[in-house]
Amino acid sequence: MPAFPCGAPQQIRGRVLADISGSGSLFVGVYLVTLELRVEDDPEPIAAALSNPFGVFAFEPVLPCSAYTVTARHRFFSFGAPAQIEPKDFPPDGSGVTVTISTQSKQQ
Numbered sequence: 001m002p003a004f005p006c007g008a009p010q011q012i013r014g015r016v017l018a019d020i021s022g023s024g025s026l027f028v029g030v031y032l033v034t035l036e037l038r039v040e041d042d043p044e045p046i047a048a049a050l051s052n053p054f055g056v057f058a059f060e061p062v063l064p065c066s067a068y069t070v071t072a073r074h075r076f077f078s079f080g081a082p083a084q085i086e087p088k089d090f091p092p093d094g095s096g097v098t099v100t101i102s103t104q105s106k107q108q
Helices: none
Strands: 010-019 027-029 034-039 047-050 054-061 068-071 081-085 097-102
Touching: 010 068, 027 054, 034 054, 068 097, 081 097
Parallel strands: 010 097
Antiparallel strands: 010 027, 010 054, 034 047, 034 068, 068 081
């Protein structure tokens, strides 16, 4: 079994949600969101994924010793700031990190 300097590879998983009620009370998963995973300040993504019909996505394997950014893009929805994941966010039990990305609320 190989040794990893910062722990075994883990998973970054999550869900992309859209507020269809407009009041924050009813959310549904967003299909076909392009999610890009970047390491720290590197402008180039190291991985990309598409959300499934329930808005679920996953990146694996990722090493827990780096900081990551998850950026979401979609044809019809806009999103807030990218999700930031720090090395301290990875649990010691190796279960991975879960993030939720929501559509940006409209200002009226």
